[in-house]
Amino acid sequence: MAISDVQLPGTVNVHELDDATTLAETLAQDVAERLRTAIADKGQATVVLSGGRSPVPFLERLATQELDWSKVVVSLADERWVPVEHADSNAGLLKRHLLKDKAAKARFIGLYHPAADLQAAADEAEQALAELPGIDVLVLGMGDDGHTASLFPDSPNLAQGLERTGSRRCLPMLAPSVPHQRLSMTRALLASARFIALSVQGPSKLATLRAALDGNDPTVMPISAFLHDPLDIYWCP
Numbered sequence: 001m002a003i004s005d006v007q008l009p010g011t012v013n014v015h016e017l018d019d020a021t022t023l024a025e026t027l028a029q030d031v032a033e034r035l036r037t038a039i040a041d042k043g044q045a046t047v048v049l050s051g052g053r054s055p056v057p058f059l060e061r062l063a064t065q066e067l068d069w070s071k072v073v074v075s076l077a078d079e080r081w082v083p084v085e086h087a088d089s090n091a092g093l094l095k096r097h098l099l100k101d102k103a104a105k106a107r108f109i110g111l112y113h114p115a116a117d118l119q120a121a122a123d124e125a126e127q128a129l130a131e132l133p134g135i136d137v138l139v140l141g142m143g144d145d146g147h148t149a150s151l152f153p154d155s156p157n158l159a160q161g162l163e164r165t166g167s168r169r170c171l172p173m174l175a176p177s178v179p180h181q182r183l184s185m186t187r188a189l190l191a192s193a194r195f196i197a198l199s200v201q202g203p204s205k206l207a208t209l210r211a212a213l214d215g216n217d218p219t220v221m222p223i224s225a226f227l228h229d230p231l232d233i234y235w236c237p
Helices: 020-042 056-063 090-097 101-105 118-131 202-215 222-226
Strands: 012-016 045-049 072-076 078-080 107-109 137-140 170-174 181-185 195-201 231-236
Touching: 012 020, 020 045, 020 056, 020 137, 020 195, 020 231, 056 090, 056 101, 072 090, 078 090, 107 118, 118 170, 118 181, 195 202, 195 222, 202 222, 202 231
Parallel strands: 012 231, 045 072, 045 137, 072 107, 137 195, 195 231
Antiparallel strands: 078 181, 170 181
């Protein structure tokens, strides 16, 4: 199955790449170009990224792009509520694979804060995100269960997290199938990005994308909340 076999809304632009290496390089170049444009237009640029294992090649390539990194603000769509030193920390992932060499000059606004409990940590992140400039570029991923960021099916705060016009920036979230408590930007904040990219690889993710479009119920497959807005999908087999 190819992505051309999936009936996508007219608001979706598809980049069909040959392999994971080409996808990572193409996405890094496109993100960097949009950040350069934002810097030229308004003197700074903001990019919100996703964690996990699959973005690592993209992050490595983005780190090498020619940018005035001192004018770039970087944040995360979601985070596991673990210290930066923890192997599963998304902030730690960015530190290892993006925020190094020239890219180390970027300003990072993270979601993790030590706190008494997850709700208090989310409240801390909410305050930190008040300083986040308007998002120029958002790069999302997608799980086989249809989650994106940490907007997971069956998470207690999912309905609030999916509100299109809510005032909340960050919520405590639970991933039913994995051990860590999560913090996630809300759809209201994520959808405010000027450019949204969704990076997906392989036939299983394509099947998930098709199911999300067929069902169109964000509470079952949260990614569907983003599929009818302007969106660029980067896909490879």
